Amino acid sequence: MLEIMQLSIEPLDQLERDLLDKISVQQHLREQQLIELVEINSGSHNPEGVNQVGLKYQELFGPLCSKSERFELPKWERIDYTGKAEHQALGSLWKFSHNPDAPIQILFCGHTDTVFPVDSPFQHAIRLDHTRLNAPGAADMKGGILVILSALEALAQHPLAHQIGWNVILNPDEEIGSPGSANYLAEAAKQHDIGLIYEPALPDGNLAGKRKGSGNFTLVIHGRSAHAGRAPETGRNAINKAAELILQLASLNNQKPGLTLNTGIIKAGETTNKVPDLAVCKFNVRIQKTEDAEWCLERINEFIQQHNQQEGFHIELHGNFGRYPKQLDQPHLALYQLVQQCSEQLGTALTWSATGGCCDGNNLSTAGLPNIDTLGVTGNFIHSPHEFINLPSLSSRAQLSALLLFHIAREGLPFKRLRPQGRPL
Template identity: 35%
Template sequence: MDSFLQNQEQEMINLLEKLVNIDSGSYIKSGVDLIGSILAESYEELGFNVTYHKQEELGNHLVIQHQEAVEPQIIILAHMDTVFPEGTALERPFRMEGNRAYGPGVIDMKASQVTLLYAIKALIQENLNGYKNIKIVLNSDEEIGSPTSRSLIENEAKGKKYALVMEPARKDGSLVTARRGKGNYTLVVEGKAAHSGIDPEKGRSAIEELAHKIIQLYDLSDHEKGISVNVGLIEGGSSANTVSDHAEAQIDIRISEMEQADILEEKLEEICSSTDVKGTKVSLEGEINRPPMEKNKKTRALLRVIQDIGNEIGVEIDDTSTGGGSDASFTSALGVATIDGLGPVGGDAHSENEYLELPTLTERTLLLAMIIQRLTDKNN
């Protein structure tokens, strides 16, 4: 397979350039759907069936499975959206400098789309049957928390033994075996307006109450246990000389274990059950929208298989945990052995310096193809 992929490298780069030069931010439906149609056509040429799960406002999701597949045991997740606004691809299109390629979404995760497609091509070229043992979900909204694709991913993951998630490998090449869970909350405080110079005593400051709440929220963080609470955005008031009658905060919560979610939510409710500024009212809305991906026994066993393959092809495989979220959390929470970070190596995702280490494009494609086949052979 290695020689086949080396011969296909320029073709892979050409496809990558085509994908990178299409704006496909989460809210650019036309661009995400164009990415989907390009990939769908490529898979259909290889004998795969593509089912579209159409969305009105966001891009359509694709579920892809070979026409000869029967109860595949592997689910592969890869998202088509990026974080970049329309016009970014025109401003800084795909380019290569030395051993790196640059461009919006080049590593997160358009290069992964290329490696996935060509891993399957390599299996077919070598007359191996692993491509019949996979179901692929390409979703359009991962960068905004997978609001419309989460249920699809969870439904498709049921009954699967393995989940391979195509987020990029870390900068040092490590795979991801654990991720913190994530929650988003909005805290709203209602007070009573008054003129701060004429009759401030008649006012009830929503901003003052919010300040008390923010301090209490930060006290919930316990970094040693992997719990962090961050108030990332606040707003309120109408003018400097008016006691504020409204204030609100956007809160980001990260957890390392699912049991921490219930404990945190109880503490949040306790904080919001009373006020420090008499006459104000507090309300809280939100939820844990991504469970943590925990490094469990199944994940460790799958990692060992991948590390063995890495040793065979001369690629050292380490693993790490990260605070960022991905769709791997959904499959892991269902008890499916899950490994993330199976895309190529790169870094600085979501920034103007986002890059791909070009030599890893074929290297990680070979690794992925061998993983698919090895897991298939284990089931036979």
């Protein structure tokens, strides 16, 4: 289905150099836009804020695209600490489209949500020095979406812009594993030739290569309540059962290469004179190979079955592997090498390395779409109050993407892909 070609990139002409120079002229404007965006809280659980951010991007992308659409996502179901399912609203997903009939179709992805909830103390931008801005979501990834904007503005002025059609998808739920947008991404993956995702670069400025897969799970352990003094023998202690089960889960660590399992939350109990009848545990599993997901689920279910055979206990497992590992197959490697050549043409060496973290790049590759997922800005300490963006990377990374687009418009892709054509979104 895929034929890989050796691609050598041609030198830039004067017009292309001018277009790249114009990107840095916009630096100040992009910094102002970024500050406006980070000052709006858009934690994944704050759909109003996420939607405000989405509307700001719609204003910015509107003049560039021929169509902009807003999609409402189904509510997100998660298990609360009473063991019951709760349903939470998500923000809207945006799609900005252009040139749907062009021979090459590129999917650009970004997310409008951040990990910082509406009551987080981290809500404002602070300039650390001349080049660094400390702000929630500045690197991950409000700055990255501005990089897409600058690159597409440059492409629009290129004489071969008609060669490339694009969709920009901004999803509102990436930071919680894209539960509502995963299906949209999988369908969109089928309609494009490559995916470009604007997660921040690794702290050293390089790209993420292979990524592990990840699953989030909840165990609801029901026991039986009893007075701890008068009739303890009639009780079934859910906390003790949780402890046994958690140690069994921990024993799975490294039973397959790269497999890690982390129990991160346990909530249980009210008082010491009562046998607790409920414990809720949440854990995350990371896998290096797709087939390890099934292996892992079989082990976990065996543990549960074993405990469920004991009178008075009932254990339920909720959750799944939301993201499978991203492997670098030939088309991925060809795309990475193309970006590397573009970076060298701009005078910066660039490479990639494996990471245990996941993102929508996992989703696109599972759906068969070769993609690079760390084309956003540079910075560090994402997901913490110390998150910062290197402001000049708003321009330098946009130049990298613009150059990539110029080369693709002129010389094509390093492989031919027969698009399976998904259902229209």
